[in-house]
Amino acid sequence: MNNTSTKYMTKFQTLLKFPNLIKSKSVYKIMQSNYEDLRKVMEDGESYCAVSVFVPSEILSALNVHFLPLEPVTATAFQLWVAREVDDIHQEMLGSDTCCCSGPLILALYERGLIPLPKYIIACSHMCDDSLKAFNFVSKHYDIPIFNIDVPYYHDDKAISYVASQLRDMVEFICQLEGASFDIDALREVIAVSNRTNDYRHTLFNMTKKNPPVFKLFENLPLYPLFTKFGRKALEEIYAGLVDEAQNRIEEGRWASGDGNYRMLWLGMIPLAYPHLFTLLDSLKFEFSMTELMYHSDFDEMDATEPFIALSRKLMNYPLVGNSEKRIDRIGKVIKDFGIEGVIHFNHRGCIAFNGDNFIASEYLREKGIPFLVLEGDIANKDAGSMEKMQEALLNFRNVLEEQYGRR
Amino acid sequence: MTEKTIVGIFDNVIPVEIYHAANLATVWISDSLSNSLPGIDYFPTQSCLYCRSVEKHIDRLSASCRGVIFANTCTSMEKLYEIFLRKSAMDFVEMVDVPKVASEASVYFYKERLKSLAVKMEAQYGLPVEKESLHEAIKLNNKLRNTLRGKKLYRSLLLKDDPLSLSNIKGKIGRIETHEEKHRGDRPRLLVMGARIEEDSLAKAVEQEGACVAVYLTDNGDSYNSISVDENTGDPFEALARGYLDIGRGRRTITELPDIKMLREMVVNERIDGIVTLSYPYCARTVYDVAWVKKHREWLDVPMLNLQMDNTGMASAGLRNRISAFIEMVEAREGKYV
Numbered sequence: 001m002n003n004t005s006t007k008y009m010t011k012f013q014t015l016l017k018f019p020n021l022i023k024s025k026s027v028y029k030i031m032q033s034n035y036e037d038l039r040k041v042m043e044d045g046e047s048y049c050a051v052s053v054f055v056p057s058e059i060l061s062a063l064n065v066h067f068l069p070l071e072p073v074t075a076t077a078f079q080l081w082v083a084r085e086v087d088d089i090h091q092e093m094l095g096s097d098t099c100c101c102s103g104p105l106i107l108a109l110y111e112r113g114l115i116p117l118p119k120y121i122i123a124c125s126h127m128c129d130d131s132l133k134a135f136n137f138v139s140k141h142y143d144i145p146i147f148n149i150d151v152p153y154y155h156d157d158k159a160i161s162y163v164a165s166q167l168r169d170m171v172e173f174i175c176q177l178e179g180a181s182f183d184i185d186a187l188r189e190v191i192a193v194s195n196r197t198n199d200y201r202h203t204l205f206n207m208t209k210k211n212p213p214v215f216k217l218f219e220n221l222p223l224y225p226l227f228t229k230f231g232r233k234a235l236e237e238i239y240a241g242l243v244d245e246a247q248n249r250i251e252e253g254r255w256a257s258g259d260g261n262y263r264m265l266w267l268g269m270i271p272l273a274y275p276h277l278f279t280l281l282d283s284l285k286f287e288f289s290m291t292e293l294m295y296h297s298d299f300d301e302m303d304a305t306e307p308f309i310a311l312s313r314k315l316m317n318y319p320l321v322g323n324s325e326k327r328i329d330r331i332g333k334v335i336k337d338f339g340i341e342g343v344i345h346f347n348h349r350g351c352i353a354f355n356g357d358n359f360i361a362s363e364y365l366r367e368k369g370i371p372f373l374v375l376e377g378d379i380a381n382k383d384a385g386s387m388e389k390m391q392e393a394l395l396n397f398r399n400v401l402e403e404q405y406g407r408r
Numbered sequence: 409m410t411e412k413t414i415v416g417i418f419d420n421v422i423p424v425e426i427y428h429a430a431n432l433a434t435v436w437i438s439d440s441l442s443n444s445l446p447g448i449d450y451f452p453t454q455s456c457l458y459c460r461s462v463e464k465h466i467d468r469l470s471a472s473c474r475g476v477i478f479a480n481t482c483t484s485m486e487k488l489y490e491i492f493l494r495k496s497a498m499d500f501v502e503m504v505d506v507p508k509v510a511s512e513a514s515v516y517f518y519k520e521r522l523k524s525l526a527v528k529m530e531a532q533y534g535l536p537v538e539k540e541s542l543h544e545a546i547k548l549n550n551k552l553r554n555t556l557r558g559k560k561l562y563r564s565l566l567l568k569d570d571p572l573s574l575s576n577i578k579g580k581i582g583r584i585e586t587h588e589e590k591h592r593g594d595r596p597r598l599l600v601m602g603a604r605i606e607e608d609s610l611a612k613a614v615e616q617e618g619a620c621v622a623v624y625l626t627d628n629g630d631s632y633n634s635i636s637v638d639e640n641t642g643d644p645f646e647a648l649a650r651g652y653l654d655i656g657r658g659r660r661t662i663t664e665l666p667d668i669k670m671l672r673e674m675v676v677n678e679r680i681d682g683i684v685t686l687s688y689p690y691c692a693r694t695v696y697d698v699a700w701v702k703k704h705r706e707w708l709d710v711p712m713l714n715l716q717m718d719n720t721g722m723a724s725a726g727l728r729n730r731i732s733a734f735i736e737m738v739e740a741r742e743g744k745y746v
Contacts, residue, residue: 094699096716098454098689103696125508129482129662129692132508136663137696141703148663150508152517153480158524159505162517169513324490347452350690355452356487360494376454 005114009042024215026241030222033234037068041116049174050118051228052135054126054318055149056311058194058231059167062187063174068118071131072225074105075272075379086381100350101380103134110138117142120177122170124149127320128353147173153323155316163312188304190231191311195301197230200239202298207246208289209337212255214246217288218278221270227297262401265334266291267345267361268354271375273382280391284398289338292354295330296320324357328364335370342371342401349378349385371404373397413499414571416469416476418462418485420627420635421506423648424572425549426522427477429541430529433573435473436563436628437462450491456484457688457717458605463488466496475500481508482662482693500533508662510653518649526645541574542644546637548577553633555584562611562629596738597622597679599710601666601701602686603694604628605717610686613728619735622678626686662693665700668707675710682710682738684731688717711738 040046049060049067060067086105090097093104093111109115121144123135132148139146147170152159171182208214215223223242229235249255264286270293271277281288296319302310319327334340343365347355358374365372373393377385401407415427416437424434451460462469469476475498478489489503505521507514526537552572556563561584572580596619600611607626614621624630637651653661674680685701687694698714705712713734715727 094695095702095714096687096689096695096699098716099692099695103692123663125662129484132663133665133692133696136665137700140665140700148509150514152505152507153486153503154505158517158520162513165513324487347454349454352452352455352483352487352690355455356483357490358452359450360490374452376452 005042009039024219024242024245026238026245027219027222029238029241030226033229033238034072034222037066038073040066041068045116047119050121050135050138052123052131053225053228054124054151054315055122056167056315057227057229058187058190058307058311059171059174060122061193061229061231062190063171063178063180063182065174065178067122069225069228070106070109070135071102072228073115074102074109075225086378087383098350100128100130100348101378102128103130103137105380106131106134107137110142118144120144120173121146122149122173123147124151124315126151126315126318128351130350145173145177149315151315151321153321155322160309160312160316163315164308167308167311184307187307191302191304191307193233193236194230195304197236197239198299198301200236200243203243204239204246205290205295205298207243207250210339211250212261213287213289214249214255216278217266217270217281217291220288220291220294221272224270224291224293230297260407261285261287262398262405262407263287263289263339263341265289265331265338265340265343266293267331267343268292269346269348269351269379271346271348271377271379271385273378273380274385274387274390276387277390280394284394286342286344286394286398289340290334292331295334320353324360327357328360331361332364332368335368340370341405342373342397344397345372345374346379347374347376349376349381369404371397371400413474414472416473418477418488419479419481419506420632421479421481421652422477422504423522423637423652425542425545425637425644425648426526426529426537428545428549428572428574428577429537430526430535431541431574432535433571433576435571437469437476450495451484451487455690456482457690458603459484459488461605463491466492470497474498475502478503479506480504481506482691484691502528507653510661510664515646515649515653518653519643519646522645522648539644543639545574546644546647547639548574548581550637550639552577552581552584553635555581557630557633559584559587561587562624562626563632595620596681596735598735598738599623599625599671599674599678599680599683600629600686601625601683602698603688603691603717605686605688607686610684610715610731613731614684614735617728617732617735619682619738622680623674625674666697668701668704671701671704672708675708680710681741682734683708683712684734685712685714686717687714711741 041048046066049065051060051067051069053069053071086101087097089108090101090104093107110117121135121139123132123146125132125148136146138144149166149170151163174180175182226235262285266288270291299314299317302314304310319330345358345361362372375390375393377390414433414435417424417434418437427434449460450463476492478485480486480503489501492501504525507518529535529537598614598619598621600614600621604627607628611621611624635651638647641647683701685698687698702712702714711734713730715730
């Protein structure tokens with residue numbers, strides 16, 4: 001490890017020494033588990049597979065592969081490491097700052113020697129071109145084997161079979177590199193674990209459908225990347241713990257909200273670069289009953305008898321795969337189920353996967369009479385968006401909501 | 409619909425042969441779109457410049473084309489397709505599901521997608537794709553690309569804004585065969601590569617500033633000319649899928665980065681004096697491809713110039729100055745052109 005990565009691990013460890021700083025026991029467990037995943041690589045020198053977030057974690061778990069989803073690693077790591085240097089990293093890695101920061105940050109992990117190189121890489125074309133390009137860049141630059149999963153735009157039976165065949169090839173790719181053998185029953189068991197974990201997630205969602213949210217927007221943050229670990233028994237336990245904790249909070253009346261709050265839906269990414277934004281949202285009485293990152297990775301129960309087809313369906317059914325109608329339908333369902341009164345979309349710089357649907361979402365929400373606000377910035381680089389402008393826009397938006405719903 | 413029905417094509421990965429076999433004329437939607445016009449912005453400001461420019465032309469394209477065909481080569485193209493689907497007045501707006509990886513499985517998948525497209529064209533638009541016509545279209549398009557390749561010409565030179573169909577392709581091949589390129593003289597030889605936007609204007613600007621484009625690795629150049637479809641494969645859809653995906657070299661998929669070894673060979677064999685790359689903001693493909701080439705600058709051993717487009721077009725004085733200064737630098741480097 002170099003000096004910067006040692007400092008990072010120390011910071012992470014220090015944070016974990018004060019569990020009282022993190023109110024939720026389950027969230028603390030998530031952070032512990034993230035730390036442990038990284039520690040094995042950074043301190044024990046364990047080899048690992050670098051993956052992009054939508055690579056089916058069930059297959060990796062069934063094959064007992066140690067893997068790190070790089071987007072969440074960079075999202076948390078750069079908060080502690082080099083949050084102020086994002087523009088420099090863009091220039092240093094790509095000679096341009098006009099693209100999503102996630103790719104250059106992934107390149108920087110390796111170019112700056114912050115983390116050991118992976119044994120191999122698995123990338124997925126969902127959900128963005130930037131991460132796909134970055135993963136392939138790392139593979140080619142360091143001569144690391146890569147497997148790319150291609151998720152088509154249309155998801156008919158042929159596409160489902162096509163993705164399923166790629167997932168079978170992915171198993172072969174891993175087995176060759178790991179010298180492992182594949183047991184389909186192990187995958188079926190992992191899928192059963194994944195299904196049960198998703199049930200807990202549904203229970204958690206249902207608790208806040210007609211109630212105030214149990215966790216605040218900021219408190220939710222460590223929950224988002226959890227879908228990258230579906231299939232692990234430890235995650236099932238964490239979700240069971242989250243449900244218990246939420247139940248206790250409900251029984252004790254400890255809602256993450258106050259009287260007269262507006263029930264909001266957050267679309268797009270959550271901008272970690274603007275910590276004051278979360279305080280501002282609280283002060284404006286915006287409570288986030290649901291966020292898109294939370295439900296995007298939701299899935300219908302998988303049929304474990306045909307695991308590859310089931311995983312293919314799961315991958316193809318995500319709302320951001322294919323036609324925007326799917327995403328809009330899901331937004332409509334959340335608005336109805338959760339009684340949403342206003343929608344905020346955060347336009348992360350260069351993220352066409354989310355931002356490209358804004359005009360469709362805006363037309364849809366106008367038709368439904370739901371106020372809609374778009375904020376512009378960058379999830380990792382606070383200089384790419386103005387907090388003052390966001391504040392002004394949010395204050396005006398609050399006025400729109402007051403006018404519409406007659407609450408002050 | 410008559411033969412004069414024109415279909416706009418956005419990508420090199422879409423086999424035009426299918427449309428020609430269905431008695432349609434195709435036109436390449438490429439250049440002349442970069443200067444931003446007033447109009448509705450469906451795309452967010454911080455997104456692909458090419459798509460933001462094209463969306464402003466929906467009405468113009470609707471007036472000149474009866475339909476447009478997209479390929480899901482990147483997320484921006486998917487979103488552009490959805491804008492056209494909702495906002496254009498065309499008879500048909502289609503998206504071809506193109507694999508993002510080149511493998512045997514993806515060839516099979518693409519073949520099935522192309523077959524479905526042909527079925528849909530007949531069922532939905534009354535445009536049957538006959539096997540014989542498809543074979544003929546494959547042969548003629550191969551010949552067209554071979555002729556362009558042999559003459560070292562690029563598509564836009566003779567075909568720009570000029571619809572191509574089965575009935576006029578032979579005439580165009582004849583014109584290219586008899587075309588005599590002006591003597592370029594002893595001028596710096598540049599390799600131009602990268603984005604599609606303004607690619608033709610860039611080539612013209614390079615020539616006007618005193619150099620010549622010796623290799624043109626863009627959508628309108630060798631990336632188009634190098635497509636080769638096997639005329640003897642029993643299943644023409646498989647031949648198209650394989651030829652257009654460039655199986656084996658895989659250069660047309662987003663997961664690939666430019667082949668540096670191939671570039672180096674071109675630099676040596678074509679006596680290249682400098683490389684000009686063209687990228688545009690918020691396009692992962694071009695930004696990463698250019699970064700990859702720049703990383704190998706020393707190994708390529710020729711000066712490089714990267715032009716990142718804004719909305720001002722190639723005519724802007726700033727860009728002209730940069731091209732001119734680059735050519736001067738190339739000329740002075742070895743003194744052979746001074």
